[in-house]
Structure formats: C-alpha cells, structure tokens
Amino acid sequence: MDAKQxxxxxxxxxxxxxDDASLLEILKTLDQGIKATEALLRETKVGIVVNKYRGSSNNEISSLVKSMVKKWKEDIKKSKLKSDGKTPNSTASQKNGTTTTTTSSSSSSSTTKSTTTTKSASTAGTAEKSLKPARVYEGKxxxxxxxxxxxIYEESIRNSMLDAxxxxxxKENKTNGPNEIxxxxxxxxxxxxxxxNHMTNDFYRSKLRTLVANIRSSNNPELRAKLLSRRLAANKFVKMSPEEMANENLRKEREQIEKENLFKAKSAVEKKAVTDRFQCGKCKQRKVSYYQMQTRSADEPLTTFCxxxxxxNHWSFS
Structure with missing residues (x-):
C-alpha cells in the first residue's frame, strides 16, 4: 500500500x-498491506491512529493492534540495521604459528567515511526533530x-478512577502528552x-469524586494547569479543601460575600451612630453611620464599619 491508500x-x-467488524476488516487490510518504513509511518501517522485501538474492549482488535505495532517496529529496526555502515573486510594470514589480521587502507578509509556520514545523518535527524513543532491535541x-x-490494576474501581x-x-488541554497527563x-x-489505608472504601470513592469534580470544573482551568506543570504536587493537592482549590477570582468573590454578610449581621452589630467625621469616598457626603467590632485578637484595635x-456605600478600617 502507498501513502495515499x-x-x-x-x-x-x-x-x-x-463498528467492530468493519474496524477488524480495515485493520487486517493495513496489517497485510503495509511494509513499514520510518518515512511511511511519519508521513501517514498510521501508527498513532492504529495504536488508539490498543485498549479496545474487543480482544481480537486489541491483540491485532499489538501484533501490528510490534511487527512495524521490527521492520523499522531491520531496515535501520541494513542501512547502517558496513564492517571492514579483514584478511587473516597464518605465519610462523601466529595469526596476523590485515585491514586494507581503502577499507579503513571507507569505514571512516561511513562513520562520518552516519554521524552527520544522526546530527541532521536530531536537528530536524528539535525544529519539529510540538503536537497540538484538538477536541475532546x-x-x-x-x-x-x-x-493497570486488578481492581476495576481504581482503573475507573484513573480514567476519570x-x-x-x-479537559481543554491541547499541549500535554498522554503519558504526562x-x-x-x-x-x-x-x-x-x-x-x-490501601483500600477502595467509602473514603477512597468520596475523596476521588470530590477531587475529580474540582479538576473538571470549567471555572478552574488554573488548577489543571498547576497540576500538569507540577507547580502543585499530588501529595499537597489531595489534602486541600474545596475552598483552597478554588481559583483566585472565586476566592475574592467569596471574601466579598463574607464581608457583605458581616455588614448585614444584626446580632453582632452594636448600635450605629451617625457622624460627619467620615467622608464617603463615593458620593463625598459626610453623613455616615458607623459601628465598631473586635474582629481580630484582643490586643488588636477595633474595626470601624461605615x-x-x-x-x-460601605467601607471599613482599623
């Protein structure tokens, strides 16, 4: 089969x-029709596509894919060994009871050139790979x-949690590779x-469901980015509360709500007094009601709520 086919x-x-039946038929056609070379696999990307079905629930498809990938790797390996430099020709001569190995100067020269060419090709290949843009993953x-x-585990619940x-x-990730994620x-x-305690008990299920829900949150792409970049280690992440996992904007919103609720709390509010000592920063008027509360430790000054x-308009200061 050529690249177009x-x-x-x-x-x-x-x-x-x-459609498992159609999949199997096409895979068999590819298996029989492809004589793998590195250039052909790179051009068609057939190895990447076929490898997606390695984990198929259909054992026949899964086994066939593994066999195909293994065969293609062996074909490429044999091709590389065949195309690598030739070994120098040596002649052995028996003289006075000792064996002397003689290598012609032309063979030595040929070997040197072959080695130089191989190194140049290797360097060029490395440079080409370094210039190749990173893969972009599109879609779900x-x-x-x-x-x-x-x-990878015997317990299906652990495998399901890994999948989740x-x-x-x-989610929404286009750059990180499968192995990294x-x-x-x-x-x-x-x-x-x-x-x-190395058990898939209720704590295990509940904890992982909570973590997955926070990771998948559409409002928190920062959390996914921190985990994948290793700025947030797994051992610290699993001990965080939902509030700690929230993104910066959501945390600020919650703080603002708590602050407003504190203003509205009637039970803890002392009787308000009206004064002209304070000026409103919004309308510049000096008719302001205020009250004071101890919101921090006893040795700290009172907080004045205006x-x-x-x-x-509301504001506060200490």
Missing part, C-alpha cells in the same frame, strides 16, 4: 470506530481517544489510595 484506510477506520480527550491503557482523573486533567492522574490516585446614609 493508507490515508484512505485511516479515514475509513475513524468513520467505523463504532480521554484515555480511549488518546490510546492510553489505564487498566485523566479525562478531568485533559496519565502520570499525574496515577500520582493523585496513589496518594488517595494510601490515605484510605455606611453612607446618602448612597449606601
């Missing part, structure tokens, strides 16, 4: 992803879509499993 087969493969992501085998964590961490998901699950009689 392979790309057509890939397109049909993606269209038939919900999950273990199944990204081709990640998350079923991966999906949450990968799965590594963070595994660290979080492992920490919670340890906190629950309200403009004219426009209702």
């Amino acid at each position: 392979i790309k057509t087969a890939i397109s049909n493969l993606e269209k038939s992803q919900d 992501r999950s273990c199944k879509i990204d081709g990640v085998d998350y079923r 964590l991966y999906t949450g961490l990968a 799965f590594g963070v998901a595994k660290e979080i699950e492992t920490e919670v499993f340890g906190m629950s 309200e403009c009689v004219n426009c209702g």
Whole structure:
C-alpha cells in the first residue's frame, strides 16, 4: 500500500470506530498491506491512529493492534540495521604459528567515511526533530481517544478512577502528552489510595469524586494547569479543601460575600451612630453611620464599619 491508500484506510477506520467488524476488516487490510518504513509511518501517522485501538474492549482488535505495532517496529529496526555502515573486510594470514589480521587502507578509509556520514545523518535527524513543532491535541480527550491503557490494576474501581482523573486533567488541554497527563492522574490516585489505608472504601470513592469534580470544573482551568506543570504536587493537592482549590477570582468573590454578610449581621452589630467625621469616598457626603467590632485578637484595635446614609456605600478600617 502507498501513502495515499493508507490515508484512505485511516479515514475509513475513524468513520467505523463504532463498528467492530468493519474496524477488524480495515485493520487486517493495513496489517497485510503495509511494509513499514520510518518515512511511511511519519508521513501517514498510521501508527498513532492504529495504536488508539490498543485498549479496545474487543480482544481480537486489541491483540491485532499489538501484533501490528510490534511487527512495524521490527521492520523499522531491520531496515535501520541494513542501512547502517558496513564492517571492514579483514584478511587473516597464518605465519610462523601466529595469526596476523590485515585491514586494507581503502577499507579503513571507507569505514571512516561511513562513520562520518552516519554521524552527520544522526546530527541532521536530531536537528530536524528539535525544529519539529510540538503536537497540538484538538477536541475532546480521554484515555480511549488518546490510546492510553489505564487498566493497570486488578481492581476495576481504581482503573475507573484513573480514567476519570485523566479525562478531568485533559479537559481543554491541547499541549500535554498522554503519558504526562496519565502520570499525574496515577500520582493523585496513589496518594488517595494510601490515605484510605490501601483500600477502595467509602473514603477512597468520596475523596476521588470530590477531587475529580474540582479538576473538571470549567471555572478552574488554573488548577489543571498547576497540576500538569507540577507547580502543585499530588501529595499537597489531595489534602486541600474545596475552598483552597478554588481559583483566585472565586476566592475574592467569596471574601466579598463574607464581608457583605458581616455588614448585614444584626446580632453582632452594636448600635450605629451617625457622624460627619467620615467622608464617603463615593458620593463625598459626610453623613455616615458607623459601628465598631473586635474582629481580630484582643490586643488588636477595633474595626470601624461605615455606611453612607446618602448612597449606601460601605467601607471599613482599623
């Protein structure tokens, strides 16, 4: 099969992803028709597409994909060994009971040139890889879509939690690779499993569901970014409260609400007095009601809460 035929087969493969029979037929066609080379795999990206079905629930599909990927790797390895430099020709001569190995100068020269050429090709390949732009992941992501085998434990509940964590961490993510995201998901699950005395009990389930809900929150992309960049370690994350996980804007909103509630709290409010000593910063009037409360430790000064009689503006100071 040439590159064009392979790309057509890939397109049909993606269209038939919900039909196991069609999937199996197309995969078998690719298996029989492709003689893998590094250039062909890079051009068509067939290896990436096929590998997505490695974790298929259909054992026949899963086994076939693993066999195909293994065969392609072996084909590329053999091709590389075949194309690498030749070994120098040596002649052995027997003289006076001792064996002398002679290598021709032309062979030595050929070997040197071959080595130089190989090194140059290797350097060029490294430079090409370094210039190659990072892959961008588009659309919805999950273990199944990204081709990640998350079923690494005997307990299905642990595998399900890994899948849920991966999906949450990968939400709206276009840059982090599957291995990187799965590594963070595994660290979080492992920490919670340890906190629950290595049992999948109610604490384990409840804790992970809470963590997943916070990770997946549309209002908190900062949390996902911190976890994936390792600015927030898994062992610290699992001990945080929902309030600590909230993003900066949400925390400020909660503080503002608490502050407003403090103003409105009648039971703890002393009788208000009206004075002209304070000026409203909003309307510049000097008709202001105020009261004082001890909001901090006893050795700290009282906090004065002010309200403009004219426009209702609130402020406080110590």
